[in-house]
Each structure stands twice: as structure tokens, then as C-alpha cells.
Amino acid sequence: MATCKYDWPAAGHRELIGKSIERIDGPEKSSGRAKYTYDTNPPGRLIAKTCSCPYAHAKITSLDTSAAQKLPGVKAVLVVHPVGDEIQWAGDEVVVVAATTEEIAEDAVRLIKVEYEQLPHLVREEDLKKAEAAGRTKEGGESTTGDPAKAFADPDSVLSEGFYGLPVITHCCLESHGSVTMWTDPKTLKTWVSTQNVSGGPGQFGQGLRFKKVDVEDNNIETICQYIGGGFGSKFSPDRWGIEAAMLSKMAGGAPVRLMLDRNIEMEMAGARPSAYAKVRVAAKKDGTLTAWDSDSWGTGGPGPAGHPPLPYVIEPPNRHWKHTAVLTNIGEARAWRAPNHPQACLITMGALDDLADKLQMDPIEFLKKNVNLAPPILRRAYSEELVKAAEMADWKKNWHPRGDKTPGHIKRGVGVSLHTWGGRGHNSNCNIIIRPDGSATVQLGSQDLGTGTRTVIAITVAETLGLPVDAIKVEIGDSKFPYDGASGGSTTVGGVSNSTRRGAVDALDELFAAVAPSLGVQPADLEAWNGKIQVKGDASKSLTWKQACAKLGVKTIQTLGKNPGPCHLGDSGVGGVQIADVSVDTETGQVKINRIIAAQDCGLIIDMKTAESQVYGALIMGVCYSLFEQKVMDETLGVMLNPNMEFYKLATIGDIGEFVVHMMTGPGYDERGVIGLGEPPVISPGAAIANAVTNAIGVRVPTLPLTPDKVLAALEKGEKA
Template sequence: GFAEADAVVEDTYRTQVVHHAPLEPHVCVVNWEGDRLTIWESTQATFRVQQGLANILKIPLNKIRVINYFMGAGFGSKLGIEKHTVMAALMAKRLGRPVKVVTPRKDEFLAMGNRPSSVQKLKVAAKKDGTLTAISLWSVGPGGAYRSGSAYLGTPAREMYRCPNVRTKEYTVYVNAGPARAMRAPGHVQAFFALDSILDDLAEKLGMDPLDFRMKNIAEIDQVRRRPYTSKRLKEAYEAGAKAIGWYERRNKKPGQGKGPLKRGIGMASQIWGGGGGPPAFATVEINRDGSVVVRSGSQDIGTGTRTIVAQIAAEELGLDLDRVTVVIGDTGVCPYGPTSGGSITAASLTPAVQAAAAEARDRLKEYAAVLLKVEPDQVSYEPGRFFVAAEPSRAVTFEEAAHKMGNNMIVATGARGPNPKGYTINSFGAQFAEVEVDVETGRVRVLKVVAAHDIGRAINPLTVRSQFEGGIMMGLGFALTEERWLDPQVGRQVNANLHEFKVPTIAETPEIEVIIVSEADTKANTVGGKGIGEPCIIPTAAAIANAVYNAIGVRVKELPITPDRVLQALGRV
């Protein structure tokens, strides 16, 4: 691969340790009633907590109820059973009264995980026409003092671009510091900063526009599994994002060409992620005699709007107004199994199960409508709000009338998520474009605008989709510019274990954000057609900002975060 190339670029990139920093810390309330244990837990994995407690305490699952009606985010730090929950259960048993445990903010930083730092040595090569011929990655990162997460980040190098020769060597090492954990798109955020930075440099060496270079190397099939995607609209995302940011009109043709101390630049980066979900996931739909509906599933709403989209899918399938549907989730005592909320799988796993349960419930209600209409059920059709005789549409009964016919009966239907399609890979794709302003006298970087153009299948709720992107982009901005764990080099203690000094971005740093969804329902992936978006929205942000900084000042910052001192060092001013 390297031997046949006309251009080769080799460099080293570094990223920092950052923390999840959810506004709600880890918290649980535990209560025993006889031999029955109830836990109210802030978790991304309601059923996983139940299973973990059953294993540790040696008690049956039917004696443990885990409830998580609302929570204040987790970002990967709340994906399973925690020590403090087990200790709370043991203390509550001994004391004979409820116990509440809330981790202090300092402990959130020290003990509840982090996105590990990385050192990435990359070597990339291409022919004169821009065709990639080889990618080589060597990376290392800390797993913490004990193994709870990894620092692996080779997936983007292997899967994002069409390249016949890819080699990755990835290492996770033990260090005497806090543990690594999955954090919103683990590995991908660090990896794309390095990969898309060096690809910009390779494009420049070839005399190509960075976007045109990426267009040249779009992978039409899964590069690892050698099979087609259920859908892929990456080219459309590139084109839509470029148009919105004014890529060809406004970007500096020569990096750093602007005049004066305030220099502007535009950069972009790509994104690939899974998010296809899959089984197991279950839901029940109950129709009451007044026509109201209750949907139940054990999955949790971690702040992403799961309740809303579950209600939408059920209401759409049943042809009802949204206010006729009540959603109960996050309760192992009254709900069937729901998936863990990690890896952007919740929507794609859960909504097909809800859709199936709602369809089954509607078909069973049709039998009562048939009695009222005095025909056989197979002669009855349905449209939103009413059942009617297919051969005589004027003969009809309302949804509520059919439900009232049940008397004291009720309909309880269960739906299950079916398998993913064989022979296909389910991925989401996208690109983000950033415009920045850099003060070359102070080194300060200000992000002016981010355009996020993504292929995510069906956008079930456009408002919550936009909210996810805004939050993810702001988290990516923090990774690019402000957030970093500081350890005292003499004693190894973290010196900024608080929200004041950890520098999570605030509303003052928020740029203009434009979200463009270029996709439609991907019904090959699942019956609803949606894919997860919790992680795609953060993946390309830091890389796009880094490339925009290079376009603004003409020198590459190869270590995150891009702080004023690093900008000035790159410019040779300190």
C-alpha cells in the first residue's frame, strides 16, 4: 500500500482524559420490605442493575424491583451495577430502613470513569488521484488502575473510508489513576480527531480539497465484513453540509491566509457508528375499555426522549391522538425487558417492539369492532380513529366504541424486536462542518457555527433529534477546546475534580448549530426505520473544529484540547 503511493504522511496525535460529568451524579435509594428489595436508581441499564444485584446478593430476580422513571444523564458512566448500590442494599438490610447514597461531585470525577487519553501514530498514503492506498495506526491509552474499559480506537481507521490496506495495533495499559469507561462513542471521538486531521494533511500534500478527497474515498460496502449497508447517504451528507457552511465559497484556499489578529477558518470531519440496535427488546400495549392505551417497556429514558418516541410509535400504529397514550418505562416490576441505553441502540431496538405490540393490540380490537358491525373480522379495515367494513366504508365504529364493547375485558398485547437483516451492516453516517475564529495574539479559539449533516434513518421526533445533536456537539466542543483532567505530576492526584475547574462548555461558548437530516426511514434495518443518534452527534465535532483551526491559522495543533497556549506554541509565539 505504501509502496504504490504517490504521497505519504506520518504524524502523532494526542488526546486528553475527560470525564462524563452528568449533572445528576450516581444516586440510589434502596428499601427492603421483608425479602423483597426495591431500588430507585439513576442508571442507563435498569435490568442490568437487577441482574447484578441478583447475582451478588444471591436472591431471585422476582424479589428485586429496579425503578428508573427519570434520570439526569449518564453518557456511558451508568451502564451497570455499581458498588455503592450493593453497599446501600446491605446497609438497608442491616438497618431495617431505607438507605440513600449520592456520590459527591469529587467522587464522580475520581471513581466513576472517564474517556481515556490516547497517543496515536498514524501513517496514511494515497495515489495522485486521491485514492487511498494504506492506513496504519498504532495507539495506546490508559485503562485505569483496573480493567473496566478500554482505550481501543481502531474502528474508524478500518471502516470509515475505502482503503485496501489497513493495519491497526491498539493497546490499553494499566495506570494508577481512575478507571476508563465507555463514554459517548467510545474510541471514535479520539480516533476521528487524529484520522481526519492527517487526511486533511494528505489531501493538501496531493493538492486536493479535503472534502473532494473524502468523496473520492467513500466506502460503498462494509470494509471489514465485505457486505452492503442497509442504507448509506454519506455523499448526501457531505453535499448538504458543504452547501450550508459555504465550503467552496468561504473556506480559505490557503490555510492561514486571513489578515489581522482574528483569523477565521472552516473545517470538516466524517462520522460512522452503529446504532442499529437489535433483540432482545419487548413491549406491551394495553387497551382499556374507554379506548385509552398504556405502553410498557423496561428500557429507560436517560434524557433523550424515549417516552415521547414510544408514545408516538404506539399512537401512530393505533391511529390515536398522543394524549390517549400513557407510557410506563424503567420499572422491572411492571414492565417487560427493555434494552440498556448505550451504543445508541435504544430507539432502534425498542420502537419496533412497540410497533409490533400496537399492531397486535389493534388487530385484536378489530374482533370487537366486527361484532358491532355484524361481520367477520377479516371484512373489517382500519383507519385512524375508526374501524369500517371494507366493502361498505360508511358502516363504521370508532376506536372507543370498539373498546367499550370489551366490557370488563382488556387487551394486553406483547411485541418483540425481531432480528437484524442477514447479510447487511447497519451503520449511521454523517459529517460536521465547523467555522472558527482564532485570535492569534491570545490563542483563543471561538467556534462560530457547526453544521451537522447526518444519515440516521427515520427521524422519529425531529425536535428530540435536534436536542440530541445540540448536546452532542457541545460535548464535542468541550473535548476539542476546554475539558481535560489535570493530575498533579508529583503525587498523581486530580486537581480539578469539580465543575468549576473542569471547564464543561456553557451557553457562552455555544455556537450557531444547524442540523440537517439527509435520510429517510431505513426499513431494511428495522420495521420503524430509525437508527440511534446519541453518539453520532459527537463523533466528528472535535475533528471538524481542529481542521477549522488549521484552516484559520495555517499550522496544525496535534494535541487536544486546543487551548490558547497550544495555539500560541504552534504559531511559535511562546
């Protein structure tokens, strides 16, 4: 195979790539020194609070902010929704107030008098007929491939029918949404934003402010985010309340304004993962070959449609039909939630296939192996290998049994399997690589590290390329003044930043070689960077230390721009992944306990094994959260969220999670694909794997997540097998 100048080093020539390397910002975080948006306290910083609508659907009939305006310490009051505006969900901000202290801002909010005319609302969507009767549904797409009717009618086929679903959940980022903004002069805006999109900040602020008739050029806006306390898809812009903070700052003479949403408001309106419910029919030949799929699905993502789960998921029989209906509800708007629409599609599909395998009296892993050729060609190899690997790690042959654990007693154990996919191609990325005469090396780009390890991946890539240790590289990200880098969403960051920094570092090294070659009496092409030296290929005795080499630059500094996309194959799209859950269910209490979750995951060439594994562990734990605990509970009558807080919006704690075994697929077949993103894929399967494991344990399906004790007991009562 022809080599290309920017290619990743071959397996035997990687000092750092693929090794398990500690995250470089770990000490900053564990010591509490890392400064987040919420921690930003410029002198004179005001605090803003929102006056929010308590109703799910209402029209504002009167509004009086005069008492709030007069309260000493209040510096700016901005009406977001004037009289006559219609509010579409509870928690939406009506007025925002900036004051010298949080207490005064809260008092001011209490002094605002708003009157509403309540309008009819819909906040629950499980009952599609009810939503249709209320006129709150919208076609969400339909498609037919092959001849499903004929395939289902085939007398030789085995059929399975079922109902599967999962509710709306929130992101619950530990750092709430918001920003600190200040006008350093009447034309210049400085913003600190808890954002997954640092480079996009100036354009987003500019557009939002000009829409509100505030004159500003994108050029004069800076967005900073050194550390972000979680995003998961919910923080791609400064949001409406970021624009409002900038307007409050303007009204307050440019003083810094901090507007971080209160937890309850954040949970009501700053992001929700759409629900999905589906009635499914599937059919296979008696030998297990899948022949047909039919699904009628619905779900809600708030007042607007939110796409549809890609059904059937991954394994596509030749004859298939799906139809989706969007239910329009008065809850906060949907936002991308780690792997948008995939966990939903995965739970529905893998649940239906698991039920069909049971009808066929087949081991579900054998059933998936039999049908893996119905997956996209690029993924078949990974799935085949991952199914074998995961089964081995889970001791599947020993632990799997036909449905319903026959062990005496009330603790029933079961295992379940699921597989998933994601794209993850690297995003558009630009970086500066700077090598100075004293040997210091810097990389700059307007990226962000959500905790995925972006900084570390950048440092490793540049260090590997320049033949230096990781700590020799100064990584500067988190500021829109640096070269443009895409938003961190859809598992695109590590692919993007590793590819751009690889290209930039190779070019920078070429310039260094050109400066050094004469003194070593060779051509630049004869040189390589290795182990802190610039040396002649094949003759390591002819070398200069990195510092000596850089000194040859004289007064010149090397600066190159690395880009992605660009030449040479450094990355790809499309990963697989197989997970197996092992659970115990107490049939007296209905409690589900996670024993173990096993994950076999591919993502092309892995830059840092440690943070890659952490992504998978974290995703599995998030998976446990949404499988067992999480739900945005809406009150049908009042139209409000009943658990907009962290004591009743349940997340797993350290004792709830069980054990994990993670295996990253590496080596031939994986490495040569180049770098592919990893953030989303491992969070997709846990719901399906855990639900299937519970079914295997108790012999009946609990149709919807979360698998709470009440639902487990109800399923047991309804079913017969347990």
C-alpha cells in the same frame, strides 16, 4: 415489495411518525415535578457518604472506624476495603457510612482513621516511553492488511505523517451516580437507581449482594428509575456503591439509604473516556486515491485495558497496519462514553486525512468524496449525499481556503470536515400493550428515558399504530416490574422500543378488529385504525369511534406482548453522518471561537424529528465541550485529579457554543431502512471537524484536544504558516 404485517406505515400514511413532536415528559421536567433518584426521600431515609482513599496507589495498613461507629446518628458503617487491600486510584471508597443526616455522615467519615502505605503510581500516559519504562504497558492489538510497506515505498505516492491525540475526559453527569435502597422486609429489596439499565437492576443487585453473602433472590428486587440526570455510558449498573448502599440498609434494619457520590468522587472514579494518542503515516496516489495507513497508537483507560480505537476509521485503504498499546494507570476505571472509541479514532483518522489532503493540495471534501468507496458499502450513499448537503449548508466553496487564513489581522477563520459511523441496531425489547374497554391504552416496558426522548418515541409509535393522538397513550417505563427491555447504550433504545411497541400495538389492534368486525358486518382484515376511529378500509362511512370500538370488548381487556427482535424489517444497523465546523482563532490570545457547526445526519426512519434533532444539537455541544475545554487533569507527583469539580473541569456554557445547522437525512434511501439509533453518531465528529477547522484557520495543526489557548499559541510558535 411484499408487505409484512408489522411494517411501518408508508410515507403517505403517517400521521405522527417523522413529525416534530414535543417530548411528552417535557412539562414534568420544566416544572421541576420530575423525580430523579437523588430526589427520592422515603420516610426515615438515611444518607451515606464515602471515606475515600487520597492516594493513587496504596495499601491499607490500618483502619479504625470505632469513633465513627459511636457518633450519635450513625446507623451503619461498612468497610469496603479491609486492611491489606490495595487501592488502585485516588477517590476509591474505603469505608461507607450511613447516618441520619448528611452532616453527621460527613462528620463520621472524618472520624475514620485509615493509614496507608503509598505505592508507586502512574497517572499520565502521554509519554509512552515513560510508561514502558515503568512496566505499565500492555499490548492492545495489531493488524496488517495488504502490503503497507510496499505501498508507502511507492515513489509515485504522496505521504503525510502526523501526531494526533485526545486526553481522558469524564462523563460529568449532572445527577451524580448512586441509588436509594431499602429492604421493605428482610427478603425484599426496593431500589431507586440512577441507571441506564432499569430491567437489569434486579439481576445486578442480586449478583452483587450474593457475592457479599447477602441472601436475596432477584425475584424480590425491584429497580426504579423514572428520570435520570444523564448517563452517557457511565451508568449501566448500580455499581459497587449501589451494592454497598443495600448492605448499609440491611445493617440499619432495612431503612432507606441514599448513597449518591459527591461530585469530586464521581469525577475521580465513576467513569472516564479512555485517551488515545497516535503517530500516523498515510499515503495516497497523486490523484488523491488513498493507498496506505500505518498507526502506532496508545491510550489509557485506567488500571485495565479499554479496547482500542478502530483505526483507520471508516475510510480503509487497501494497505494498512495498526498497532495499539494500552497504558495501565492509576486513574478511575474507563467506562463507555457516548460512542466508545469512535471520537478517538475519528479525530486521529480525519486529522491524518486532512493533513494528507493538504499535502495533495486538495480540498478535503473532494478528497473524502474521492475515497468514499473505501467506506463500508452500506454507508457510501449516505456519505456521498451528506458530503454534498453539508458542504452546501456550510457554504464550503466560499468559506474553504488552503491552509492558513491570509486575511490581515489576528482573527483567522477556517473550516474543517469530518465523517463518522455507528451501528445502532435496536436492543432486545419486550412490552405490554393494554387496551381497556373504556378505550384507555397503556404501554409498559422496563425501559428508561435518558433524555433522548424514549417515552415520546414509544407514545408516537403506539399512537400512530392505533390511530390515536399522542396524549391518548399512557407510557409506563422506568420500573423493573414491567417487561424486560435492554440497557440504553450504544444507540440501541429507540430502535428496540419502537420495534417492540409497533409489533405489540399491531397485534393488539388485530384483537380489537376481531371484536369489532361483526358489528360492522365485515371481516377483521377489512378494518383499519385511523384518526380516532376504527373504519372499513375504502369506506370510511362504516366506522366506530375508538371508544365505541373498545366498548365492544365488554369486560375483556386486550393485552399483547410486543417483542424485538421479531418478524418484518423494522430496523437496521449502520449510519453515517458528516459534520463541518467553522471557527475563528485569535492568534494573539490563542482562543478558539466556534462560529457554526453543520451536521448532516442519517438514522433510518425518524420517529420524532424534534427529539432527533435535539440529539444532534446536544451532541454538537458536547463535542464543543471536549474539543475546547475538557480534560481530566492528573498530577504526576501526587497522583490525584486536579480538577474534580465543575469550576475547573470545564464545560461549555451558553455563550461558548456558536450556531448549529442540523439536517436529518430522510425519504427514499433512508426511511425504508427502518429505525436506527442516533445517540452516539453525532458526538463522534465534532473533535475532528473543529481540529481540522482550526488547522485550516491558522495553517498549523494543534495536535491534541482540548484546543486550549496555550496549545494553540504553542502550535503557532512552532509552526511557520500563520
